[in-house]
Amino acid sequence: MFRDDLPTVSLEELQDHDGTGPDASVWVAYGRGVYDVTEFARGAHPGGDKILLAAGGDIAPFWDLYAVHKTGWVYEVLEELRVANLDSLGAERLAEAARARAAAAAAGGGVFANEPARSPALEVRSQRPFNAETPPGALCASFRTPSDEFYVRNHLAVPDVDPATHVLTVEGSGIASPVTFTLDDLASKFEQVDVEVTLQCGGNRRREMSRVRNVHGLDWDRAAIGNAVWRGPRLRDVLRAAGLPLDEDAVVSVQPAAAGASAEAAPAGLPAGPGRADAEASPTKRLRDLHVQMEGADTDEGGSPYGASVPAWRAVSAEQDVVLALQMNGEPMPRDHGFPLRAVVPGVVGSRSVKWLTRIRVADEESTSFWQRKDYKALGPATDWASPDLERARSIQEMPVQAAVLRPLPRGGAEAAVVDGTRPVAVEGYAWSGGGRGIARVDVSADGGATWQEAELRDESGQRDGRHWAWVLWHASVPVPAGADTTELVARAVDSSLNVQPERVGPQWSARGLLNNAWTRVPLTIRRPAACAAGRDAGAPSARAPADGSMRRA
Amino acid sequence: MFRDDLPTVSLEELQDHDGTGPDASVWVAYGRGVYDVTEFARGAHPGGDKILLAAGGDIAPFWDLYAVHKTGWVYEVLEELRVANLDSLGAERLAEAARARAAAAAAGGGVFANEPARSPALEVRSQRPFNAETPPGALCASFRTPSDEFYVRNHLAVPDVDPATHVLTVEGSGIASPVTFTLDDLASKFEQVDVEVTLQCGGNRRREMSRVRNVHGLDWDRAAIGNAVWRGPRLRDVLRAAGLPLDEDAVVSVQPAAAGASAEAAPAGLPAGPGRADAEASPTKRLRDLHVQMEGADTDEGGSPYGASVPAWRAVSAEQDVVLALQMNGEPMPRDHGFPLRAVVPGVVGSRSVKWLTRIRVADEESTSFWQRKDYKALGPATDWASPDLERARSIQEMPVQAAVLRPLPRGGAEAAVVDGTRPVAVEGYAWSGGGRGIARVDVSADGGATWQEAELRDESGQRDGRHWAWVLWHASVPVPAGADTTELVARAVDSSLNVQPERVGPQWSARGLLNNAWTRVPLTIRRPAACAAGRDAGAPSARAPADGSMRRA
Incomplete structure (x- = not known):
């Protein structure tokens, strides 16, 4: 009205x-x-x-x-x-957006007929499968990202898992025969630990990389990252209960992939595959040379599940804190984040924290899934999609030091953020590093990197270096260059191993648009009250004038 | 003659x-x-x-x-x-150099009267205390650096330690009373482990940084780094034998520094300081919040020993492989490297691997030595020597990803290395990262970074990611740009956490000249046989012509 x-x-x-x-x-x-x-x-x-x-x-x-x-x-x-x-x-523009949302919801059908309700605050990058990031302002509003605003990275439709019947199967090399655990088993038979972990998509900040040269992938801006407390049993405790030795130097019989697959399929009473019939002949390896493969309940058109793996040493380590999460931020896992059970692998690219977890297999190779073998790879600049090196390239596990400015940012499609030139700019953002490394320092510059000052870090995790899985939030108050109408805001983090973010996106370019951790840059347009500059109406209040009426320059 | x-x-x-x-x-x-x-x-x-x-x-x-x-x-x-x-x-120039060496040797006296004999191959950066690096060609000649060519970083004169009487004292928080170990104890009462560890000075490659802006410190080029096998008991085993719990979450009584110092000085039968007299009242901390301080037998003019510390969690971790080395490369430790006993802290700046080790103290603060508190610090660009932030700045522990070209290099003071333009350039170097991270990839470019190719990595360590303490050596054969007379050879490593080296030295500048891990760059002068270019004497052999007489371009 x-x-x-x-x-x-x-x-x-x-x-x-x-x-x-x-x-x-x-x-x-x-x-x-x-x-x-x-x-x-x-x-x-x-x-x-x-x-x-x-x-x-x-x-x-x-x-x-x-x-x-x-x-x-x-x-x-x-x-x-x-x-x-x-x-x-x-x-009319707001009504148009509402109609688009309604159409998207109505278009749900087929395998996507049963997607969960989602916060409209999420910035959607794809509807099917659903992928969305947190609004930047919400991301820096709390040290723990609210579950309903946490970025969502789905590779397939969200499965509808019945917690009453859901089981986790643990099998493979070093495990005599498959062991299953109900959710009740996982919640009651193991110590429940809370681990605060920041998860980040390997493609976070891809948008900046795609401006350098075209890349393949979702158009993630800077908020495909979030921090939460995950609760459940330790993966190592569950593996131990299944019979796996937890010593990475232990020598275990390697179960051929075929035997592992057929062990369950074999009718009771019959030999359970070649690996069993001739156990003496099976090869052995040190546990540290094996991998822990994981599968989710989400499946593609052919019925194949999402899968990923991590090195076995990480899964069994007492210091790597891998958890099988039943809860997120003190409540049952939301469906978009893996209800009722997901792996959370701290310090590692988000795609290894398999959601809707159904199966864990210890094997002498990485997961054979598309996502492990061809997708989340650390590619050099010389490798493209046609390259035979793609499968040979290293799978992304630990992630490099990362930081982004969350405020100020350009609004409404503008190229630059508008700031008040009469006062220092209040800058906020996050910083994180993989592998349990904390953040040593965040440098902020409002003159494109010519001069720097250190940001104040906010760390509510209480974690020590080496097991520092959570991010830090940071803020700084940085003067803009006197007299300039535009400038560039820059921030860069240094992690506890003193690794730094690279200066430019370009030399980090890769075909998949992964691993962009270049300095975070925001173009600024500096506004100074015209009245002030012209010497007129100096006393008149202005929407952008400082509260105390002070003016730094004429 | x-x-x-x-x-x-x-x-x-x-x-x-x-x-x-x-x-x-x-x-x-x-x-x-x-x-x-x-x-x-x-x-x-x-x-x-x-x-x-x-x-x-x-x-x-x-x-x-x-x-x-x-x-x-x-x-x-x-x-x-x-x-x-x-x-x-x-x-005459060679004779002059010989006279200078003789003068330097004769000038030894006072506290430096008893320095060990040293290989003349070492490139000396300072004589007293002695600091020298390995010639680049020798560094890439073997995966394990020969002990007599290993870079030497001495902060003080080399002490003359009698192995028959030398003892290591272990004391402090969590340890009821000081425990001493003879070298025979350390060699016979504990499992002896071989750990292959690359040590690197925090100032390695400072020379490049000092070209950006003046810095304070030895003029290290790229070879203040070396790789060796260190043998001795694990530090954690020795700490356990002294009574320290090895669980980083264990709560231990914090021994005030004064009590720790007086415990030994107190005559037998008298209370050993306030910490002992009122043990009930002593504060407690988790072990993970404490530090392990170490002292060497090398002392300054005032009699204060060299000292450094590492976080206690690293010292007690089963995965960090800290060793008290009695041997280097299968032989007794050379005097320059800490005879008869040194700490070797893998993945960490070399200065924490205390040589001539006499004392280990578990304490609730870092070592109070100059080198811990004011020297090996991770300084931001805004901090200089006059800054009150110096002591508050973070001590360097884990080091960032590093790589350097060792061949080709400019010779004899030239600005550029001369290469044969008729064939690809054979490039060799090392790459390493701190914190147990292996090397994922080394990219090499002979056109200043416009195009890249991946180097072949040589890794003889057999170590897994996460406990990968040794470097890799690498080589590549890279074509130079057709027609160019000069170009820039560039190499950069990516570690297993996918951290990259920064592009330029400048933005990494710090007052102490530490932590330069920018892309390694070598200016090249490209020589093509003049005879070939002019079309004359094409069949005549030339010192720089390829052995098969082939010429790539006229």
């Missing part, structure tokens, strides 16, 4: 009030109404934090998800907060 | 024949004589490998060290190999 007593604003003006501007004001839209919910959101109102997800945008999809809000009194409360009308073009 | 029947060559011509040229010929000088020892050196002659140390230079200092050579028949043999006279300027 249009209200003549209020001003009319554009969608861009609405988007400017997303809580990250100088006055931190939060506006949301509902139909033609524009509402200032700054105080409301930060008060004690239940779901006040959720309304922030709609900051600078349409509140309707969030209200669809959190149905409690759709009552008459809520509309009354909201109308009291109204500050403007949204112009007709803006309203 | 000058021989009229032979040609006369300059020192530069002599230096050209150092075994790395296209025909791999090795010349050495002795007095005015120049000898081609190519075949001799590569034959079965005892010490034939040692003569290569003099390749392209004066053989006299090597013969001084290996006195067996100074017999009449050796001179006779040598004279048969004579190919030229050294010109008088060259002979």
